[in-house]
Amino acid sequence: MAVYTEVPDDALDDFVTEYDIGSILSCKGIAEGVENSNFLLTTTQGRFILTLYEKRVDPSDLPYFLNLMEYLEERGIPCPTVLHGRDGKGLREVCGKPAAIISFLDGMSPRKIDTSHCKMVGEALAKMHLASLQFPMNRENSLALTAWRPLLYSCGQYIDQVQPGLKKFLEREIEYLHEHWPTCLPAGTCHADLFPDNVFFLRKKLSGLIDFYFACNDFLAYDLAICLNAWCFNQKGSIDLSRAHSLLTGYCSVRQLTVTELKAFPTLARGGAVRFLLTRLFDWINNPTDALVRPKNPAEYYHILSFHQKISEITEYGLE
Amino acid sequence: MAVYTEVPDDALDDFVTEYDIGSILSCKGIAEGVENSNFLLTTTQGRFILTLYEKRVDPSDLPYFLNLMEYLEERGIPCPTVLHGRDGKGLREVCGKPAAIISFLDGMSPRKIDTSHCKMVGEALAKMHLASLQFPMNRENSLALTAWRPLLYSCGQYIDQVQPGLKKFLEREIEYLHEHWPTCLPAGTCHADLFPDNVFFLRKKLSGLIDFYFACNDFLAYDLAICLNAWCFNQKGSIDLSRAHSLLTGYCSVRQLTVTELKAFPTLARGGAVRFLLTRLFDWINNPTDALVRPKNPAEYYHILSFHQKISEITEYGLE
Numbered sequence: 001m002a003v004y005t006e007v008p009d010d011a012l013d014d015f016v017t018e019y020d021i022g023s024i025l026s027c028k029g030i031a032e033g034v035e036n037s038n039f040l041l042t043t044t045q046g047r048f049i050l051t052l053y054e055k056r057v058d059p060s061d062l063p064y065f066l067n068l069m070e071y072l073e074e075r076g077i078p079c080p081t082v083l084h085g086r087d088g089k090g091l092r093e094v095c096g097k098p099a100a101i102i103s104f105l106d107g108m109s110p111r112k113i114d115t116s117h118c119k120m121v122g123e124a125l126a127k128m129h130l131a132s133l134q135f136p137m138n139r140e141n142s143l144a145l146t147a148w149r150p151l152l153y154s155c156g157q158y159i160d161q162v163q164p165g166l167k168k169f170l171e172r173e174i175e176y177l178h179e180h181w182p183t184c185l186p187a188g189t190c191h192a193d194l195f196p197d198n199v200f201f202l203r204k205k206l207s208g209l210i211d212f213y214f215a216c217n218d219f220l221a222y223d224l225a226i227c228l229n230a231w232c233f234n235q236k237g238s239i240d241l242s243r244a245h246s247l248l249t250g251y252c253s254v255r256q257l258t259v260t261e262l263k264a265f266p267t268l269a270r271g272g273a274v275r276f277l278l279t280r281l282f283d284w285i286n287n288p289t290d291a292l293v294r295p296k297n298p299a300e301y302y303h304i305l306s307f308h309q310k311i312s313e314i315t316e317y318g319l320e
Numbered sequence: 321m322a323v324y325t326e327v328p329d330d331a332l333d334d335f336v337t338e339y340d341i342g343s344i345l346s347c348k349g350i351a352e353g354v355e356n357s358n359f360l361l362t363t364t365q366g367r368f369i370l371t372l373y374e375k376r377v378d379p380s381d382l383p384y385f386l387n388l389m390e391y392l393e394e395r396g397i398p399c400p401t402v403l404h405g406r407d408g409k410g411l412r413e414v415c416g417k418p419a420a421i422i423s424f425l426d427g428m429s430p431r432k433i434d435t436s437h438c439k440m441v442g443e444a445l446a447k448m449h450l451a452s453l454q455f456p457m458n459r460e461n462s463l464a465l466t467a468w469r470p471l472l473y474s475c476g477q478y479i480d481q482v483q484p485g486l487k488k489f490l491e492r493e494i495e496y497l498h499e500h501w502p503t504c505l506p507a508g509t510c511h512a513d514l515f516p517d518n519v520f521f522l523r524k525k526l527s528g529l530i531d532f533y534f535a536c537n538d539f540l541a542y543d544l545a546i547c548l549n550a551w552c553f554n555q556k557g558s559i560d561l562s563r564a565h566s567l568l569t570g571y572c573s574v575r576q577l578t579v580t581e582l583k584a585f586p587t588l589a590r591g592g593a594v595r596f597l598l599t600r601l602f603d604w605i606n607n608p609t610d611a612l613v614r615p616k617n618p619a620e621y622y623h624i625l626s627f628h629q630k631i632s633e634i635t636e637y638g639l640e
Contacts (some may be wrong), residue, residue: 006431007431008429008431008432009431009432009521010432012428023523024428025426025427025522026425026427026428026520027428028348028350028351028360029350029351030348030349030350030351031348031349031350033352040348040360042367042426047362067590090497104346105346105364106345106346107345108329108332108344108346108347109344110329110331111326111327111328111329112328112330200346203343225324259418
């Protein structure tokens with residue numbers, strides 16, 4: 001979330017009159033996240049999020065994302081849902097961009113992550129995986145294994161300016177992952193980006209999962225590996241074993257991992273680290289000067305990846 | 321307004337417990353403005369703004385700003401006021417920075433400015449000038465005439481990289497202003513930064529004046545000249561005479577300009593253009609990469625200044 005597009009007052013008025021949500025009291029751009037423009041919209045009837053979908057989101061994917069959120073919310077997963085206008089439509093256009101009004105979820109992303117956050121995130125991810133087993137729509141993971149080599153090459157020689165030798169290091173790692181990536185694991189609907197920014201807590205309980213705009217079909221344990229990288233390492237890239245233990249046991253308390261998943265986990269964690277290292281490198285190198293966001297430092301994920309390269313058993317992540 | 325500092329959850333909790341405002345439901349960084357870090361804080365009792373004062377604001381000036389807002393609000397000027405904690409204090413610290421909770425004002429800054437906005441802004445500015453005549457505190461304008469030469473030189477040779485010849489052009493202009501700046505005009509408390517971003521409208525009425533962090537003692541007509549530059553030129557720097565007419569007549573309908581003010585107005589307008597051209601140049605050249613804000617293009621103010629240089633009478637701004 002961020003602000004790339006400013007919405008003129010008259011366009012906003014026209015947009016809101018399509019809905020039964022009262023009249024506008026205020027509308028403030030939110031300085032969060034990276035993908036879309038987001039506004040906190042307050043009307044006489046409550047608070048809402050207005051999202052304008054920017055270049056990085058393929059408009060043809062939007063029905064998948066919005067339907068998934070609705071599907072999950074109906075099954076008890078606390079996630080935002082799209083509001084439907086008087087004409088029944090959830091998706092329309094503002095300033096030439098696809099736009100939607102989304103329900104507002106109370107709560108805050110944690111800044112200081114502790115083991116209780118990790119336990120709740122593990123549980124929530126597993127619940128989301130189970131709740132979406134029958135979700136009828138599909139979306140291929142556009143940032144899966146086969147995308148990593150092209151992504152690496154699109155960064156070109158700049159990668160070694162970020163860190164000497166990094167390009168060769170990543171070429172070798174991607175080579176390794178192509179050889180060792182599992183082929184037959186339980187798969188389903190993944191959030192694929194469940195970072196602390198995308199999880200809200202209120203009064204010490206998990207109150208929301210947001211930002212489903214990377215959701216896709218992939219191995220469920222890969223989604224958990226992404227969470228491990230996002231929640232259980234400190235900023236210098238060294239693991240916090242009690243957090244990792246809490247995340248993994250939290251997940252397993254709702255959905256037990258199979259033996260093949262446990263065995264593949266270190267490889268999945270390496271893959272998850274490569275995926276975020278590559279997109280962070282890409283954003284670092286191609287930092288658009290007109291966005292109100294700061295690219296995330298890729299170095300963190302280099303350290304996380306280096307850690308996973310030394311791991312051979314899931315027990316080394318604190319799972320008994 | 322923007323976000324320079326992230327507030328950890330525990331620091332936020334500790335801060336809010338000093339106030340009688342209920343418990344926190346959400347807290348979102350706002351992507352607006354340039355000076356401070358601002359958060360829209362929702363509690364069980366309502367909406368508030370949490371402001372962290374960043375480097376550019378001198379902490380010793382804060383009592384002036386906060387008292388002024390309170391003073392104006394008590395006299396019917398719609399502006400935010402600081403909340404006092406249980407200990408009576410309005411100003412405290414978060415993350416090592418001065419911080420305050422400010423009342424939330426409904427309304428939105430206009431994106432498409434029309435003559436009715438300008439008329440209401442003119443009226444509100446004059447009302448603010450009259451309401452603050454007896455305000456007992458004073459603050460020197462740190463960005464007045466005498467500050468412009470040092471500001472120009474602090475930008476160094478980079479200025480000519482923004483636009484060839486600009487340094488010499490500005491030296492000559494500042495020279496001219498030193499020779500022609502009026503010495504004896506009605507003075508008082510000025511907002512000194514009343515741009516569209518700092519004015520809210522709701523249901524076609526002006527609902528708030530915000531961001532008093534440049535407020536100071538100066539010539540009242542200079543404050544109006546700053547508004548003229550901010551509200552009555554299009555982005556290419558050419559004047560919109562109907563908007564200028566509305567702003568000036570709106571102001572004069574509440575507080576009549578004196579003959580000396582009318583005569584000095586074109587010079588004040590040049591000065592106002594120089595002041596914002598210089599700070600925009602400074603920000604453009606010294607763009608901090610860690611701020612979630614985009615510096616404003618200085619070129620706009622170069623064109624506004626060039627326009628004023630050709631003016632000799634206030635009637636040329638649309639005032640009959």
